[in-house]
Structure formats: structure tokens, C-alpha cells
Amino acid sequence: MATFLPQFQSIKSSFAHIVLSVEDVSDLWPTIKKGFEERLPFKRASLNNKTRNPVLVDELPAEFILTTDARLRSRFPQEQSLFWFREPYATIVLVTCEDLDEFKNILKPRVKLIVQNDEREWFIVYVSKAPAHNDQATKMAKKVHAKLEVDFSSKKRERCCKLDIHGPDPSFWDDLEAKIMECIRNTLDRRIQFYEEEIRKLSEQRFMPVWNFFNFFILKESLAFMFEVAHLHEDALREYDELELCYLETVNMAGKQRDFGGVEKGDDQATLLDSGKKALAQIVQDDSFREFEFRQYLFACQAKLLFKLKRPFEVASRGYSFIISFSGALALHESMLPFCMREVWVITACLALIGATTSNYKDGLATPDVEKEFYRVQGELHTLCHTKFMRLGHLVGYGSDIERSPVNSASLSMLPWPKPAVWPPLPPDASSEVLAKEKMILQESPRLKHFGIQRKPLPLEPSVLLREANRRRASLSAGNMSDLFDGRPSSGDGPLLDSSGTPSAVQKMSSVSMSRTLSSPGNFDGSIDRPMKLAEIFVASEHALRNTISDAELWKCLSSVEEFEKKYLDLCKGAADSYHRSWWKRHGVVLDGEIAAVHHKHENYDLAANLYEKVCALYAGEGWENLLAEVLPNLAECQKILNDQAGYLSSCVKLLSLDQGLFLPKERQAFQSEVVRLAHSEMEHPVPLDVSSLITFSSNQGPPLELCDGDPGTLTVALWSGFPDDITLESLSVMLTATNSTDEGAKAIKSSEAIVLRPGRNNITVSLPPQKPGSYVLGALTGQIGQLRFRSHSFSKGGPADTDDFMSFEKPTRPVLKVARPRSLVDLAAAVSSALLMNETQWVGIIVKPINYSLNGAVLHIDTGPGLSIAEKHEIEIEKHEFGANNTDHSDSPPDKHSPVSADVKQLSLEDGKINLPDWTSNITSVLWIPLKAISHRLAEGTPAGTVPQRQSIVDGLRTIALRLDFGVSHNQTFEKITSQDSSCAFYGSFPCDYTRCRQMQ
């Protein structure tokens, strides 16, 4: 049956729609042809699919062909059964007759003869030529039509319709379409049944020796093609799917060694979307087809149907799977295929699929989920193509131009090298090319990272290319290792090449290779015994690839570094864009990073910085610090070159705040020196710097500082510095936020002097002015490094700064300061209660009572009013006050052993009306004895109080003493009291009075 293949192909290519044959009995076709063809294509055709379910076809193209046409007449019966799908689906018998006799004698027998073939679906169109005004002729036409219906129609099936040429009935065309559709439907059902039966029979013989895939294929594809022609694309697709499964089973059947194919010129260009690229007859092999071409052919047929079904997303999705699976098949036969055939095929397949699916896809065509999936697959296709393209670039010597990023490294370092049976040899007369490559290798210089960061470059190779290539050369072992590494100055391309990774080692290797390379420029004998040098491997690969690649566009992309980078960038952009559209932000952003690297290399720092920022934002936001550490130095470099000082500073701070193990100490010192340098320079646009990740703070352990209202204090704050070295802060402010009041904003507490922060924990003390009563927490930290204002709002962990505890996190903020509500801090009261004797010096006791508050350094101001004076010849005395003793009248005698006060008396002197209270009295109640004298010129000395008969008023006898006690940490507290003294009454003033009231009295 393979002999029918060419014919089958040509029929398929020439047959595009359903054929309706016209049996023009009465030469009417030229007259009515136009009207018939205007109905094409049929709208909303109702057909049955393979499972006999009705399917509405929106548009069904068809063609009317006269039965006398050569296309229908020249077929042999065998062909008819084999290619039944192309036979007419309906026969329309056109008749006219205006005479019943003529009908009976001529027309009827002739029509009977025509329709006697049961296999055909047919109906009769009676064309009436009777003019509308000619009743006689019209009546006759009706009679003939009625006769036709009687003779040819049955109860089950109406087979006649009538067309009036001179006044067509509008319902005729609907009637005609319905009859045609009925015929097509019946024919289709019958043919499906036929093909199914044939296929079933063949399927039963699948495992028999007589089995022949061609027969199965022709039947199966005929059925599929018939569905396709009838616009039953879903059914056609199912047939191709089944055909593919059956083929794969045939191919994978053990015990048969088959020719895979793929070795002809042009096979490197994928034909997975072009079913007509190669004739099926050309790919015949034994009883089947060659796998290389036929699998692509089947996919192309499936893709064509999917495009017709308006499902480009499915083409992309199936296509990606197909490429992966077919790439695996290519790998199995790689040793027989041209060099890098697999890589080249995958690249062309991906590009073809991307192009076709994108051009067939319109946004909004599918549901959001499908659209998302479509773009994801587009991203995958771009990435796959990108990876293979990089591999080819690497083989021809552009490896040093590929960014050694994690994504490229992960893609390439695990991807095996091509495995040709023999690595391509160096072509003769390639010495100049080898020299050029060697020169290129020597000019390679590993790009130094900013801040002098030195890292072992990420690998792009699964193993050393030099060794792999030489190993694959026939009759060659690993060879002399010193020869192998010749001409290879750059390190990092494999584990063997840079075990040390130090610059000195690289330099040493470079110098050795340089002398050897230059001393033997003409040694290109191509001897198989000598291991090839790297430059030679590049040249040999390039020549071999030139033979493999037939696509001029693709070859152009590998012809120079510039073209390579251009294509590389295109693929990266395509992949990134697709991933972003599919909401795979991580994939998208990673590829943005690749684009940024290319821009960076070409000094397009602006574009590079924008893209790097996206990458860094992603990694920083998700806390993947190892990955961030790879990219952030690049961003910092771009920002520095662009003079983006704010961004650069921010990047440096971020670098410093990354895990310390990610950078060497000297690298971290470099970050810090950049921060300090910029901070002390004149920045054009100084911006506050957020150092929350670098300087953290917390209160010291223990209870919060407690102060009385109005008291200043000293607050100690623990600061953790993430800087590797000491850093000087020109100023530092701690923000205190009241927890009980949201009205008041945070208050900044400034440190008065410059502070040098050591790495790790620092205890900083700041002077605290009097605060309002309440509870305060640390809010934020602000300060200045040089000209630079910084801010940190990050609480440090409560534990030690160097904790490795991943699980701990900042603790809830707790108060650092509590300022108590106003209360009495001290009380002054009279120690005795009796009237004074006039004109006589007496001891007046004043009890000084601290109320849970230290009177350390307290100063008592005594101001006697008129008529009262302090006897200067006596010292003022102070002693501890004993509680519980009776306050008897001892005002006229100094304290003695019978006194309720302590015997431990200290003498104080009054200076300018002030007495400095001794420190020992700071926390105890003490009594101050003041020698007082009430002066009156009207009374004699020693007149007792009861001998004042003619007192005008109480006021006349009053004497006052104003007492003011200055105390507190910085004498900030004041207690004042003005008390009255009646010369005839007790010095009595022990009423409680808090200092607030005293202030009010002022």
C-alpha cells in the first residue's frame, strides 16, 4: 500500500472541501449554477461526529462538480474505496420537464437509472421554467413535480424540491440546504462506519507478522482527513492522536533496528509545524516511516487542527512536551546525527513554535487561567531555546560572554555536553581561525566585581570541555594534562581548572599558557594523537556546526559575539516577558537579571540598574540572602557609576546588613568605607538613610527607668551595630513614644556628643530631660554619620546580637521609662507647738520629712518675716527625728538627752539665708533647730505669751517664716511653705502641703 502514498499526498493537497456532484440531466446547470454557489459555504451545518452526536459546524465549505467533470470520471474503483473521503457526498439531479408524457417516457427512466446506485445520497431538483403569468405552463410544472414526488419520494424521505427560475420560492434554498445537509450527514456516517470497520480489522492484526503500518496509516489519516474536510476538527485531532500512539508503539517495538533519520541536509530545521516539508514517500522505511520525520509530521497535522480550533495555547503546550520528548529521542540517536543536531533542532523548533503560536494567539481569546498557562509555556520555550543557544555559543568560544549567574549556571552546568560518536576534528587550514580564538581566549579577563569581591565563578559546564572533547576523540585518552590546560587562562570553567581560585594562581596559569601558545602558533597538524587545545576545539566545533546548521539566520546569530549577544538578549527578554505575563514573577525577575547583566556589560547602567533593582527587591523581600548577595553588588556598581548616591548608600547598607558569612571581612569593610566616604562628602541630594537592618536597638535588660515627675534622668540604650568596623556617629537621638497618649508625638532625646559604635553591642547613655508622667517606649533611632542623616526603627532581638536563632524574632516593645504622677516628695512641719516668748531667742524645730525621695544635696532657704529674726550667735542644728516621741514644750531649751530627737546633733551654718542639708539626712526624717527670736519693742524681754492684754488683732501678733527647699537630682524640685507665727501661739504649721500647691502660691 506504500505505493499509494504519493497519490494519497497529492489527493490531500488538492482536496480541501466536500464535493457535491450535480447530475445535469436537462442542461440546466449553467443557468442555476450562480444561485447554487451563492449558498456556499453552508452556514450552521448540522453533522454527526464519530460518536454519532450532532455537531453544529459554523461554516462548511463545499464545491458543486458536474458528474461529467474529469476529476470524478477518471477514478478507478480501487482508488475509490481507498480514498473514499474525496468522493461526492451528495448527488443533485437537476431535471426539467413540461410535459407529462415526456416525463413518463424519457425523464423518469433516465432518473431511475441515475439513482439506482444505493451507495450514493441523492435528491432531485425540479427546475420549472414556466413564467409566472402563464398559468397553463405553471399548472403543468406543478403536475410534473407532483409526479416526481410520487415516483421518487417516500414517506421516510423527501427527495424532491422545486425551483422556479422566474420566481423562486424563498423557501426553496432552505429546502435545498436541508436536503444537501441530510445527504452529507448520511454519507459521512456511512463512510465513518466504513473506515472504523477497516481500522478495527487492522488493529486486530497489530501484533501479527502481516501488520503493516502504512495500511493503518492511510486508513487512519483518510478518516482524519475526512473529518478535517467536514470541519469536524476535534474528531480529526483524535484520529491523529491515536495514530501517534500507535506509531510510537510500532517504533518502540523491541527487536527492530530502525533508521531514525535526521541526517539529511536541512533536517536540523524543525518541521513540527510544516507537514508538507517532506513527502511521506521520502521517509518510508521498511513497513513504516522514519521516526525523525514522521513524528514531526504527525505533530504538524495536530498543530494545524488545533490552530483551526483556535487553540494556539494547546499547540504551545503540546509543542513544548513534544520538543522535550523528541529531544530525548534525538539524544538516543545523537551519535549518528550531525554534531549538535539535537541542540540546533530544539532551537529551531522552539523558535518556530513561539512564532506560530504567538501570531495565532490574541489576548482575551481564552480564559485567564488558560492565558496564564499559555504565557508560562511561552516562557518555558524561550528558556529552553535560550539554554541550547548558550550551549552552542559556549562550544564556539563565547562562553566568557555568558553571565555566570545562578540561572545560567543551573541551566548549563547540569546539562551534558553533546555526545557525538567522535568529537569533530580540526579542519585543515584553520590555523588563522585557531589563532584568532587563542587571541580571544587570552584577551578574556574575568570581570571583577565591585568592592573587590572575589568569588569562585559559577560553573557553566558540566565538566571541562577540553577533557570532554578530547575524550571523545577516537583512540585518544585524556592525554597529557599539561597539554590539556594549554591556552586556558581563565579559571572557573570546571572543577579541575581552578581548585585554588586565587588570583595568583590564575595569573600564574595565564603566564604559562601565554608563552606556550605564542611559541607554537603553527602547530595545527590535526594529528589525532595530540590532544586538541581549547581554541582548536572551538574552531572544530564551529566548523562542524556550520555543516549542521542550515538556517542562515541561526548561523548568523553564532557568527560573532555581537550577534550572539543580540539573540541571547532577545531570548531573555521573550522569556522574562512571558513569565511576567504568566505571573511567574520569580522566573521573570531572574531573567530580568540576565538582561540587566548584558546591559551592565555594555555599560547601559541605567537600564541595568532598573532591572537589577527588580531582582534585588524580589530577593530582599523574600529574604533569600544568598541570591541577593549575588546581584546586589552589581546594582551598587551601577548606582555608583550613575551617581545615584541615595541608591548606592542604600545598597551598601543592605550589603552590610546581609548575613556576615556571605562576604569576607575585607569586603564588608569596603562596604562600610563607601558608606562613610559618601556620608562625609558633599551629597547633592542628601536623603535620610534607613539603617534599620544595620543598627538595631533595644532597652537594656531589667526594669524600666523610673523617674518622678519633673526629674531628669539618664537613659541607657543598647545598640547593635552591624558595621564590621567602628563607626562614628556625629549625633544620635532616641525617640521616646508615650504609650498612654497618642496625642503627643515621639520626643527626640539627643545625645550631646559624638559616639563611636563598635561592632556588636554598644551601651549608649543619653541625658533625659524631665518628661511628662507616663510610660515611654523606644520609638526610633535617628542620628548623623558625617553629613548623612540616618534612621533606624528596628528593634534588635532581645538576645545577644550574634544569635543564630532563626526562630526568634523581635520581642514586643516594653517600656524603657516610667515617669510617676505628681505626688508629695517632702514635708516640712513644726517640731514643737507652743507660743514664742517675745524678745528672747528660742529653738524652733522644723521637721524635714522626705517621702520616698532622696533629699541628697537639698538646700533649705529660710526667710523670716518682720518681727522675727534668726539669732546669729547660735548655730543651727540638725538631728535625726525620732518618731513616736511626745512633742512637749522644749522650745526654750536646746535639745538634750531628754529631747524626743536624737542626741546625734550636727551643727549647720546659715549662709545668705540658705542651709545645705547634710547627705545623711537625704533619706531620713530630720529636725532642723533654728534659733529664733520674736522681736517686739512694746513688750519686755521674756514676757510670757499670756501677758498680752491689749492685742489689737491676731494679725498684730503674727510672725511668718518662708521656707523653701530646693532638692532633687539637679535641684529641680522645690518645696515652699509660708507659715504664720503667733507670738502667743504655738509655731504651728504642720498641715500637709504638696509642692504643687506651693508653686501655685508663688
Add this chain to the structure above:
Amino acid sequence: MASTACFMIVSKNDIPIYEAEVGTVPKKEDAAHQHQFILHAALDIVQDTAWTTSAMFLKAIDRFNDLVVSVYVTAGHILSFVMSDFIIHTRLMLLHDSRNEDGIKSFFQEVHELYIKASSVMFYNLI
């Protein structure tokens, strides 16, 4: 036979909170980046897949040549009512070259148990 296995716990905010190379292949300086990179990229797939299945163990959701990513998504949204909201959709991720799916699943289940115990201690505050 030496095997590669990189285990990570990724919190609900996609922050890696634990990482360990649990394979027998000695850790390479550059491979750590690769493993992290592959696992990080696989989060894109996890975010899509996690909502399409009720299974907690998502086997081989991503493949990178010979390396496979398997993930165990905790049912945090149930626990969030009982305890607190800090274990919503924590993901246990393993990059491996082993094909022993049952073993990997058991490993995940054991780690999940330990994780729940650790996170039940109220003194811990997971990111």
C-alpha cells in the same frame, strides 16, 4: 551512591527559615546558590499547584535536569484558627535526585510533625 538533597523550610512570606544539605554529596561552594536558586524558582510552581490539589505532598513539581523538586505544603489555614496565623502555608521543599517518593514523603511527614511541635511553643515566633 552519593545523592544530592537540599532541604528548606519556606515560611508563609516565602522567606527561607531553614536550610540544610541533607544529601551525601559534599556541599560545593557554588552548588548552594544553585540549589537555593532552583528551590526559589520552584515557588512559582508551588503557588499555582498548591491550590489545585488537596494533597499536601506535591511530588516532583519541578525538574532541573537530574534534580527534582518535591514539596510538602502544610495545611496552615486550618491550624490558624486553633493556634495562630504563623504557620499558614509553610512549605517544606526538597531538591533531590532520589526517586524514592515514599521515602521523601515520609521524610516530609516527620519534619512536619517536628515543625508543628516547635511552632506550638508559644515562645517561638516564626517569621
